[in-house]
Amino acid sequence: MSEKVMGIGMVRELTGLTERQIRYYEDRELVFPARTSGGARKFSFDDVERLKDIHRKLRDGFHTFELRKAQLAGSSRSIET
């Protein structure tokens, strides 16, 4: 499930997030989509789960920088790549 194969449009459908939110989470270094030669983002199913998890945590009051820290620390287990 770690193959980066789907475009942002499909991720939008699968996560219910907006492209803006998805791109922002990438900007905050919380997800790392691959890129096509043309520059288009490509996500994996794992990324989709991760994105949902990120959004859930932000909803619960966390901030992106905290999630990034937790990610580095290897804590707050959920869906790993």
Add this chain to the structure above:
Amino acid sequence: MSEKVMGIGMVRELTGLTERQIRYYEDRELVFPARTSGGARKFSFDDVERLKDIHRKLRDGFHTFELRKAQLAGSSRSIET
């Protein structure tokens, strides 16, 4: 693996086939991609395997109509949806 999530460009990379071939196999009713609202084809990982299998069989001398028949008959096992 049956979720139709990737565009034809990714399928091209994963299968090594040309878009022309992929579209032709769909035209011959050997694969059934989903469509986005905009009309773009969406394939699953299963479709990718199926496409590779189709191409292998054509290379071995089979014709698309024969593959379609085999498909209906449920014979020539390989990758099922």
Add this chain to the structure above:
DNA sequence: CGTGTAAGGAATTCTGACACG
């Protein structure tokens, strides 16, 4: 029959910015 290609159009995605708060 299975596949290549040039043609024109429509849909997708991209970046940087202004906005609110």
Add this chain to the structure above:
DNA sequence: CGTGTAAGGAATTCTGACACG
């Protein structure tokens, strides 16, 4: 901080057709 939006451009994908054999 996290997200919305309008702006212009670039890359992607689509269909129907002519071609070869």
